[in-house]
Amino acid sequence: MTTQLPAAKALLFDVFGTVVDWRTSVASQVAAALPSTVDSYAFADRWRSLYQPAMELVRSGRREFTRLDVLHLESLRTVLAEFEVTLPEETVVDLNRAWHRLDPWPDSVDGITLLKSAHIVAPLSNGNISLLLDMAKNAGLPWDAILGAEPVRAYKPMPDAYLRTADILGLAPGECMMVAAHNSDLAAARDCGFQTAFVARPSEHGPRQTTDLSAETDWTYSTDSIIELAKKMGC
Protein backbone atom coordinates (compact mmCIF):
# COMPACT_ATOMS: atom_id res chain seq x y z
CA MET A 1 0.00 0.00 0.00
CA THR A 2 3.01 2.32 0.29
CA THR A 3 4.87 1.72 -2.92
CA GLN A 4 3.82 5.06 -4.37
CA LEU A 5 5.11 7.03 -1.37
CA PRO A 6 8.71 8.07 -0.73
CA ALA A 7 10.12 6.42 2.39
CA ALA A 8 9.50 8.52 5.48
CA LYS A 9 12.73 10.06 6.75
CA ALA A 10 11.39 10.83 10.23
CA LEU A 11 9.04 8.73 12.33
CA LEU A 12 7.32 10.91 14.89
CA PHE A 13 5.62 9.15 17.76
CA ASP A 14 2.68 9.94 19.91
CA VAL A 15 3.83 8.85 23.36
CA PHE A 16 1.02 8.59 25.97
CA GLY A 17 -0.76 5.38 25.05
CA THR A 18 1.28 4.68 21.92
CA VAL A 19 4.77 4.20 23.37
CA VAL A 20 4.02 4.02 27.09
CA ASP A 21 1.24 2.50 29.18
CA TRP A 22 0.33 5.64 31.09
CA ARG A 23 -2.73 4.20 32.88
CA THR A 24 -1.06 1.25 34.61
CA SER A 25 2.03 3.33 35.42
CA VAL A 26 0.13 6.27 36.88
CA ALA A 27 -2.24 4.04 38.84
CA SER A 28 0.70 2.19 40.34
CA GLN A 29 2.32 5.43 41.50
CA VAL A 30 -1.01 6.74 42.79
CA ALA A 31 -1.43 3.55 44.79
CA ALA A 32 2.00 4.04 46.33
CA ALA A 33 1.37 7.67 47.28
CA LEU A 34 -2.29 7.74 48.28
CA PRO A 35 -4.32 5.99 51.00
CA SER A 36 -5.39 2.47 50.05
CA THR A 37 -9.03 3.55 50.18
CA VAL A 38 -8.53 5.44 46.91
CA ASP A 39 -9.26 3.53 43.69
CA SER A 40 -5.95 4.19 41.95
CA TYR A 41 -7.28 3.42 38.46
CA ALA A 42 -10.27 5.70 38.95
CA PHE A 43 -7.88 8.40 40.13
CA ALA A 44 -5.59 7.92 37.11
CA ASP A 45 -8.56 7.97 34.72
CA ARG A 46 -9.97 11.15 36.28
CA TRP A 47 -6.56 12.84 36.17
CA ARG A 48 -6.19 11.91 32.51
CA SER A 49 -9.74 13.13 31.76
CA LEU A 50 -8.61 16.68 32.57
CA TYR A 51 -5.80 16.50 30.01
CA GLN A 52 -7.72 17.55 26.92
CA PRO A 53 -9.71 20.35 28.61
CA ALA A 54 -6.50 21.82 30.04
CA MET A 55 -4.81 21.87 26.63
CA GLU A 56 -7.96 23.18 24.98
CA LEU A 57 -7.54 26.46 26.89
CA VAL A 58 -4.16 26.83 25.19
CA ARG A 59 -5.28 25.63 21.77
CA SER A 60 -8.18 28.08 21.77
CA GLY A 61 -5.89 30.99 22.61
CA ARG A 62 -7.52 31.67 25.98
CA ARG A 63 -4.24 30.82 27.71
CA GLU A 64 -0.68 31.31 26.51
CA PHE A 65 1.39 28.22 25.81
CA THR A 66 1.94 26.42 29.12
CA ARG A 67 4.01 23.27 29.63
CA LEU A 68 2.20 20.01 30.25
CA ASP A 69 3.95 19.60 33.63
CA VAL A 70 2.12 22.72 34.81
CA LEU A 71 -1.22 21.60 33.40
CA HIS A 72 -0.76 18.17 34.98
CA LEU A 73 -0.05 19.73 38.38
CA GLU A 74 -3.15 21.91 38.25
CA SER A 75 -5.25 18.90 37.26
CA LEU A 76 -3.71 16.80 40.03
CA ARG A 77 -4.71 19.38 42.64
CA THR A 78 -8.27 19.31 41.26
CA VAL A 79 -8.46 15.52 41.44
CA LEU A 80 -6.96 15.36 44.92
CA ALA A 81 -9.68 17.76 46.06
CA GLU A 82 -12.38 15.70 44.35
CA PHE A 83 -11.10 12.56 46.07
CA GLU A 84 -10.81 14.51 49.34
CA VAL A 85 -7.16 13.62 49.76
CA THR A 86 -4.62 15.94 51.36
CA LEU A 87 -0.93 15.29 50.76
CA PRO A 88 2.25 17.13 51.74
CA GLU A 89 3.27 19.55 48.97
CA GLU A 90 6.46 17.57 48.36
CA THR A 91 4.41 14.43 47.72
CA VAL A 92 2.09 16.27 45.34
CA VAL A 93 5.04 17.58 43.32
CA ASP A 94 6.64 14.15 43.23
CA LEU A 95 3.38 12.44 42.24
CA ASN A 96 3.03 14.91 39.37
CA ARG A 97 6.29 13.55 38.07
CA ALA A 98 4.62 10.14 37.70
CA TRP A 99 4.23 11.18 34.05
CA HIS A 100 8.05 11.34 33.78
CA ARG A 101 8.25 7.71 34.92
CA LEU A 102 5.82 5.87 32.66
CA ASP A 103 6.68 2.34 31.56
CA PRO A 104 6.83 1.47 27.86
CA TRP A 105 4.72 -1.21 26.22
CA PRO A 106 6.77 -4.42 25.83
CA ASP A 107 7.51 -3.82 22.12
CA SER A 108 8.36 -0.11 22.29
CA VAL A 109 12.10 -0.05 23.00
CA ASP A 110 12.92 -2.86 20.55
CA GLY A 111 10.61 -1.47 17.87
CA ILE A 112 11.99 2.07 18.07
CA THR A 113 15.54 0.70 18.10
CA LEU A 114 14.84 -1.21 14.87
CA LEU A 115 13.29 1.85 13.20
CA LYS A 116 16.18 4.06 14.33
CA SER A 117 18.59 2.18 12.08
CA ALA A 118 17.00 3.68 8.97
CA HIS A 119 14.97 6.68 10.17
CA ILE A 120 15.01 9.64 12.49
CA VAL A 121 12.91 8.63 15.52
CA ALA A 122 11.51 11.24 17.88
CA PRO A 123 8.45 11.84 20.00
CA LEU A 124 5.84 14.28 18.70
CA SER A 125 3.99 14.38 21.98
CA ASN A 126 2.10 16.96 23.97
CA GLY A 127 4.48 16.16 26.83
CA ASN A 128 7.11 18.76 27.60
CA ILE A 129 10.79 18.21 26.90
CA SER A 130 11.93 17.32 30.43
CA LEU A 131 9.00 14.93 30.89
CA LEU A 132 9.89 13.10 27.65
CA LEU A 133 13.61 13.19 28.38
CA ASP A 134 13.25 11.78 31.91
CA MET A 135 10.91 9.12 30.55
CA ALA A 136 13.42 8.18 27.86
CA LYS A 137 16.28 7.92 30.36
CA ASN A 138 14.15 5.79 32.71
CA ALA A 139 12.70 3.52 30.06
CA GLY A 140 15.62 3.31 27.63
CA LEU A 141 13.75 4.87 24.72
CA PRO A 142 16.47 5.59 22.13
CA TRP A 143 15.12 8.82 20.62
CA ASP A 144 17.32 10.81 18.23
CA ALA A 145 15.76 14.07 19.45
CA ILE A 146 13.01 15.22 21.78
CA LEU A 147 10.39 17.06 19.75
CA GLY A 148 6.73 17.82 20.39
CA ALA A 149 4.50 20.57 21.69
CA GLU A 150 7.09 22.50 23.69
CA PRO A 151 9.64 23.31 20.96
CA VAL A 152 6.85 24.37 18.58
CA ARG A 153 4.61 25.89 21.29
CA ALA A 154 1.49 24.23 19.90
CA TYR A 155 -0.53 21.29 21.19
CA LYS A 156 -1.73 18.50 18.90
CA PRO A 157 -4.01 18.28 17.02
CA MET A 158 -3.36 21.89 16.00
CA PRO A 159 -1.76 21.86 12.52
CA ASP A 160 1.19 23.92 13.81
CA ALA A 161 2.23 21.03 16.04
CA TYR A 162 2.83 18.86 12.97
CA LEU A 163 3.89 21.46 10.41
CA ARG A 164 6.38 23.28 12.63
CA THR A 165 7.93 19.95 13.64
CA ALA A 166 8.48 19.05 9.97
CA ASP A 167 9.96 22.52 9.44
CA ILE A 168 12.37 22.10 12.38
CA LEU A 169 13.52 18.84 10.81
CA GLY A 170 14.03 20.51 7.43
CA LEU A 171 11.63 17.98 5.93
CA ALA A 172 8.53 18.19 3.78
CA PRO A 173 5.42 16.94 5.62
CA GLY A 174 5.29 13.94 3.28
CA GLU A 175 8.75 12.89 4.47
CA CYS A 176 7.37 12.59 8.02
CA MET A 177 5.26 9.78 9.42
CA MET A 178 3.09 10.12 12.51
CA VAL A 179 2.92 6.93 14.58
CA ALA A 180 -0.01 6.82 17.00
CA ALA A 181 -2.57 4.62 18.69
CA HIS A 182 -5.23 7.30 18.17
CA ASN A 183 -7.10 7.70 14.91
CA SER A 184 -7.75 11.39 15.59
CA ASP A 185 -4.03 12.16 15.91
CA LEU A 186 -3.36 10.40 12.61
CA ALA A 187 -6.23 12.23 10.91
CA ALA A 188 -4.80 15.60 11.96
CA ALA A 189 -1.31 14.56 10.83
CA ARG A 190 -2.63 13.33 7.46
CA ASP A 191 -4.46 16.62 6.97
CA CYS A 192 -1.02 18.26 7.26
CA GLY A 193 0.45 15.93 4.62
CA PHE A 194 2.15 13.43 6.94
CA GLN A 195 2.28 9.72 6.31
CA THR A 196 0.56 7.74 9.07
CA ALA A 197 1.02 4.55 11.05
CA PHE A 198 -1.59 3.17 13.44
CA VAL A 199 -0.41 0.98 16.32
CA ALA A 200 -3.33 -0.69 18.11
CA ARG A 201 -3.24 -0.35 21.90
CA PRO A 202 -6.58 -1.88 22.84
CA SER A 203 -5.88 -1.83 26.58
CA GLU A 204 -4.60 1.75 26.89
CA HIS A 205 -7.78 2.69 28.75
CA GLY A 206 -8.14 -0.63 30.53
CA PRO A 207 -10.25 -3.74 29.90
CA ARG A 208 -13.39 -1.84 28.92
CA GLN A 209 -11.85 0.35 26.21
CA THR A 210 -14.29 1.21 23.41
CA THR A 211 -12.31 3.67 21.25
CA ASP A 212 -9.32 3.27 18.93
CA LEU A 213 -9.57 -0.50 19.01
CA SER A 214 -8.54 -0.60 15.37
CA ALA A 215 -7.61 1.55 12.38
CA GLU A 216 -10.66 3.50 11.22
CA THR A 217 -9.37 4.24 7.73
CA ASP A 218 -6.56 3.37 5.32
CA TRP A 219 -3.57 4.73 7.21
CA THR A 220 -0.22 4.21 5.48
CA TYR A 221 0.41 1.35 7.90
CA SER A 222 -1.85 -0.36 10.44
CA THR A 223 -0.16 -2.61 12.98
CA ASP A 224 -0.44 -4.20 16.41
CA SER A 225 3.02 -3.21 17.65
CA ILE A 226 6.00 -1.00 16.89
CA ILE A 227 8.09 -4.08 16.14
CA GLU A 228 5.51 -5.11 13.54
CA LEU A 229 5.68 -1.60 12.06
CA ALA A 230 9.48 -1.85 11.84
CA LYS A 231 9.24 -5.18 10.05
CA LYS A 232 6.62 -3.87 7.61
CA MET A 233 8.94 -0.96 6.87
CA GLY A 234 11.83 -3.31 6.17
CA CYS A 235 13.90 -2.54 9.27
Added chain:
Amino acid sequence: MTTQLPAAKALLFDVFGTVVDWRTSVASQVAAALPSTVDSYAFADRWRSLYQPAMELVRSGRREFTRLDVLHLESLRTVLAEFEVTLPEETVVDLNRAWHRLDPWPDSVDGITLLKSAHIVAPLSNGNISLLLDMAKNAGLPWDAILGAEPVRAYKPMPDAYLRTADILGLAPGECMMVAAHNSDLAAARDCGFQTAFVARPSEHGPRQTTDLSAETDWTYSTDSIIELAKKMGC
Protein backbone atom coordinates in the same frame (compact mmCIF):
# COMPACT_ATOMS: atom_id res chain seq x y z
CA MET B 1 38.09 20.80 43.12
CA THR B 2 34.38 19.96 42.80
CA THR B 3 33.56 18.41 46.12
CA GLN B 4 31.52 21.39 47.25
CA LEU B 5 29.26 21.29 44.18
CA PRO B 6 26.29 19.00 43.61
CA ALA B 7 26.88 16.64 40.70
CA ALA B 8 25.71 18.15 37.44
CA LYS B 9 22.58 16.40 36.16
CA ALA B 10 22.90 17.66 32.60
CA LEU B 11 26.08 18.08 30.57
CA LEU B 12 25.48 20.56 27.78
CA PHE B 13 28.02 20.63 24.99
CA ASP B 14 29.26 23.26 22.66
CA VAL B 15 29.57 21.42 19.36
CA PHE B 16 31.58 23.28 16.66
CA GLY B 17 35.18 22.83 17.76
CA THR B 18 34.38 21.06 21.02
CA VAL B 19 32.70 17.87 19.75
CA VAL B 20 33.43 18.06 16.02
CA ASP B 21 36.40 19.19 13.95
CA TRP B 22 34.55 21.66 11.75
CA ARG B 23 37.60 23.07 9.96
CA THR B 24 39.00 19.83 8.53
CA SER B 25 35.51 18.55 7.71
CA VAL B 26 34.38 21.71 5.92
CA ALA B 27 37.66 22.11 4.05
CA SER B 28 37.41 18.54 2.83
CA GLN B 29 33.90 19.09 1.50
CA VAL B 30 34.92 22.43 -0.04
CA ALA B 31 37.80 20.68 -1.81
CA ALA B 32 35.38 18.13 -3.24
CA ALA B 33 32.90 20.73 -4.49
CA LEU B 34 35.11 23.61 -5.67
CA PRO B 35 37.85 23.94 -8.30
CA SER B 36 41.24 22.76 -7.11
CA THR B 37 42.60 26.28 -7.48
CA VAL B 38 40.67 27.30 -4.35
CA ASP B 39 42.50 26.98 -1.02
CA SER B 40 39.90 24.90 0.80
CA TYR B 41 41.18 25.77 4.29
CA ALA B 42 41.22 29.49 3.50
CA PHE B 43 37.65 29.11 2.18
CA ALA B 44 36.54 27.25 5.34
CA ASP B 45 38.20 29.83 7.59
CA ARG B 46 36.59 32.74 5.73
CA TRP B 47 33.16 31.05 5.84
CA ARG B 48 33.54 30.49 9.58
CA SER B 49 34.68 34.10 10.09
CA LEU B 50 31.23 35.29 9.03
CA TYR B 51 29.55 33.13 11.71
CA GLN B 52 29.77 35.54 14.64
CA PRO B 53 28.82 38.68 12.64
CA ALA B 54 25.76 36.89 11.22
CA MET B 55 24.56 35.85 14.69
CA GLU B 56 25.35 39.29 16.09
CA LEU B 57 22.57 40.77 13.96
CA VAL B 58 20.16 38.43 15.75
CA ARG B 59 21.67 38.88 19.21
CA SER B 60 21.47 42.66 18.90
CA GLY B 61 17.80 42.52 17.92
CA ARG B 62 18.38 43.96 14.45
CA ARG B 63 17.13 40.70 12.93
CA GLU B 64 14.53 38.25 14.22
CA PHE B 65 15.74 34.79 15.26
CA THR B 66 16.97 33.02 12.14
CA ARG B 67 18.24 29.45 11.97
CA LEU B 68 21.95 28.88 11.52
CA ASP B 69 21.35 26.95 8.27
CA VAL B 70 20.01 30.19 6.77
CA LEU B 71 22.88 32.29 8.13
CA HIS B 72 25.39 29.73 6.84
CA LEU B 73 23.84 29.83 3.36
CA GLU B 74 23.97 33.62 3.19
CA SER B 75 27.61 33.56 4.32
CA LEU B 76 28.44 30.85 1.80
CA ARG B 77 27.10 33.00 -1.05
CA THR B 78 29.26 35.88 0.18
CA VAL B 79 32.40 33.74 0.31
CA LEU B 80 31.75 32.17 -3.09
CA ALA B 81 31.53 35.68 -4.54
CA GLU B 82 34.74 36.72 -2.78
CA PHE B 83 36.53 33.68 -4.19
CA GLU B 84 34.93 34.37 -7.60
CA VAL B 85 33.44 30.88 -7.80
CA THR B 86 30.12 30.14 -9.48
CA LEU B 87 28.38 26.86 -8.66
CA PRO B 88 25.02 25.35 -9.65
CA GLU B 89 22.37 26.22 -7.03
CA GLU B 90 22.00 22.53 -6.14
CA THR B 91 25.71 22.33 -5.34
CA VAL B 92 25.56 25.48 -3.21
CA VAL B 93 22.65 24.08 -1.18
CA ASP B 94 24.42 20.76 -0.74
CA LEU B 95 27.71 22.40 0.24
CA ASN B 96 25.85 24.41 2.88
CA ARG B 97 24.91 21.10 4.43
CA ALA B 98 28.62 20.40 5.01
CA TRP B 99 27.89 21.64 8.55
CA HIS B 100 25.43 18.72 8.95
CA ARG B 101 28.25 16.28 8.11
CA LEU B 102 31.10 17.28 10.41
CA ASP B 103 33.35 14.58 11.81
CA PRO B 104 33.79 14.23 15.58
CA TRP B 105 37.15 14.43 17.33
CA PRO B 106 38.44 10.90 18.06
CA ASP B 107 37.36 10.97 21.74
CA SER B 108 33.90 12.52 21.31
CA VAL B 109 31.63 9.52 20.75
CA ASP B 110 33.27 7.38 23.45
CA GLY B 111 33.45 10.26 25.92
CA ILE B 112 29.83 11.28 25.49
CA THR B 113 28.77 7.62 25.72
CA LEU B 114 30.58 7.29 29.07
CA LEU B 115 29.01 10.49 30.43
CA LYS B 116 25.55 9.44 29.24
CA SER B 117 25.51 6.57 31.72
CA ALA B 118 25.16 8.99 34.63
CA HIS B 119 24.04 12.29 33.12
CA ILE B 120 21.75 13.88 30.58
CA VAL B 121 23.94 14.69 27.56
CA ALA B 122 22.81 17.19 24.95
CA PRO B 123 24.27 19.82 22.65
CA LEU B 124 23.85 23.46 23.65
CA SER B 125 25.02 24.72 20.30
CA ASN B 126 24.18 27.60 18.04
CA GLY B 127 23.51 25.01 15.34
CA ASN B 128 19.86 24.43 14.48
CA ILE B 129 18.06 21.21 15.37
CA SER B 130 18.21 19.50 11.97
CA LEU B 131 21.91 20.36 11.59
CA LEU B 132 22.70 18.81 14.99
CA LEU B 133 20.40 15.85 14.41
CA ASP B 134 21.87 15.00 10.99
CA MET B 135 25.36 15.38 12.46
CA ALA B 136 24.48 13.03 15.33
CA LYS B 137 23.04 10.41 12.98
CA ASN B 138 26.12 10.63 10.70
CA ALA B 139 28.69 10.62 13.48
CA GLY B 140 27.00 8.37 16.03
CA LEU B 141 26.79 11.03 18.74
CA PRO B 142 24.47 9.52 21.38
CA TRP B 143 22.65 12.65 22.56
CA ASP B 144 19.66 12.30 24.87
CA ALA B 145 18.05 15.38 23.33
CA ILE B 146 18.90 18.08 20.80
CA LEU B 147 18.94 21.43 22.57
CA GLY B 148 20.56 24.75 21.73
CA ALA B 149 19.78 28.07 20.12
CA GLU B 150 16.76 27.01 18.06
CA PRO B 151 14.46 25.70 20.82
CA VAL B 152 15.21 28.74 23.00
CA ARG B 153 15.47 31.21 20.10
CA ALA B 154 18.61 32.80 21.48
CA TYR B 155 22.22 32.55 20.35
CA LYS B 156 25.06 32.01 22.80
CA PRO B 157 26.57 33.84 24.59
CA MET B 158 23.25 35.57 25.36
CA PRO B 159 22.17 34.55 28.89
CA ASP B 160 18.80 33.35 27.56
CA ALA B 161 20.57 30.61 25.62
CA TYR B 162 21.80 29.07 28.87
CA LEU B 163 19.00 29.99 31.25
CA ARG B 164 16.12 28.93 29.00
CA THR B 165 17.88 25.62 28.33
CA ALA B 166 18.11 24.92 32.06
CA ASP B 167 14.45 25.88 32.37
CA ILE B 168 13.43 23.49 29.58
CA LEU B 169 15.26 20.73 31.46
CA GLY B 170 13.51 21.60 34.70
CA LEU B 171 16.91 22.11 36.32
CA ALA B 172 18.54 24.87 38.31
CA PRO B 173 21.49 26.45 36.45
CA GLY B 174 23.86 24.93 39.02
CA GLU B 175 22.66 21.45 38.05
CA CYS B 176 23.86 22.09 34.48
CA MET B 177 27.43 21.96 33.23
CA MET B 178 28.58 23.64 30.03
CA VAL B 179 31.30 21.70 28.22
CA ALA B 180 33.27 23.76 25.70
CA ALA B 181 36.63 24.34 24.08
CA HIS B 182 36.07 28.11 24.28
CA ASN B 183 36.77 30.10 27.42
CA SER B 184 34.25 32.79 26.42
CA ASP B 185 31.40 30.25 26.19
CA LEU B 186 32.26 28.93 29.64
CA ALA B 187 32.48 32.45 31.08
CA ALA B 188 28.98 33.25 29.82
CA ALA B 189 27.66 29.96 31.18
CA ARG B 190 29.30 30.52 34.57
CA ASP B 191 27.77 34.00 34.72
CA CYS B 192 24.39 32.23 34.46
CA GLY B 193 25.25 29.87 37.32
CA PHE B 194 26.31 26.84 35.28
CA GLN B 195 29.16 24.54 36.21
CA THR B 196 31.87 24.50 33.55
CA ALA B 197 34.22 22.06 31.84
CA PHE B 198 36.99 23.11 29.47
CA VAL B 199 38.12 20.63 26.82
CA ALA B 200 41.28 21.80 25.05
CA ARG B 201 41.10 21.61 21.26
CA PRO B 202 44.37 23.28 20.29
CA SER B 203 44.06 22.45 16.59
CA GLU B 204 40.46 23.58 16.06
CA HIS B 205 41.70 26.51 14.01
CA GLY B 206 44.63 24.65 12.48
CA PRO B 207 48.35 24.52 13.25
CA ARG B 208 48.70 28.25 13.95
CA GLN B 209 45.91 28.55 16.55
CA THR B 210 46.59 31.22 19.16
CA THR B 211 43.35 31.31 21.21
CA ASP B 212 41.77 28.88 23.66
CA LEU B 213 44.94 26.80 23.88
CA SER B 214 44.26 26.23 27.57
CA ALA B 215 41.86 27.02 30.40
CA GLU B 216 42.10 30.70 31.28
CA THR B 217 40.60 30.40 34.76
CA ASP B 218 39.50 27.84 37.35
CA TRP B 219 36.69 26.11 35.47
CA THR B 220 35.00 23.28 37.36
CA TYR B 221 37.00 20.85 35.20
CA SER B 222 39.82 21.43 32.73
CA THR B 223 40.68 18.53 30.45
CA ASP B 224 42.26 17.53 27.15
CA SER B 225 39.44 15.26 25.97
CA ILE B 226 35.84 14.29 26.67
CA ILE B 227 37.00 10.83 27.74
CA GLU B 228 39.29 12.48 30.31
CA LEU B 229 36.33 14.55 31.52
CA ALA B 230 34.22 11.42 31.91
CA LYS B 231 36.95 9.74 33.96
CA LYS B 232 37.39 12.81 36.18
CA MET B 233 33.64 12.77 36.78
CA GLY B 234 33.74 9.11 37.80
CA CYS B 235 31.99 7.67 34.71
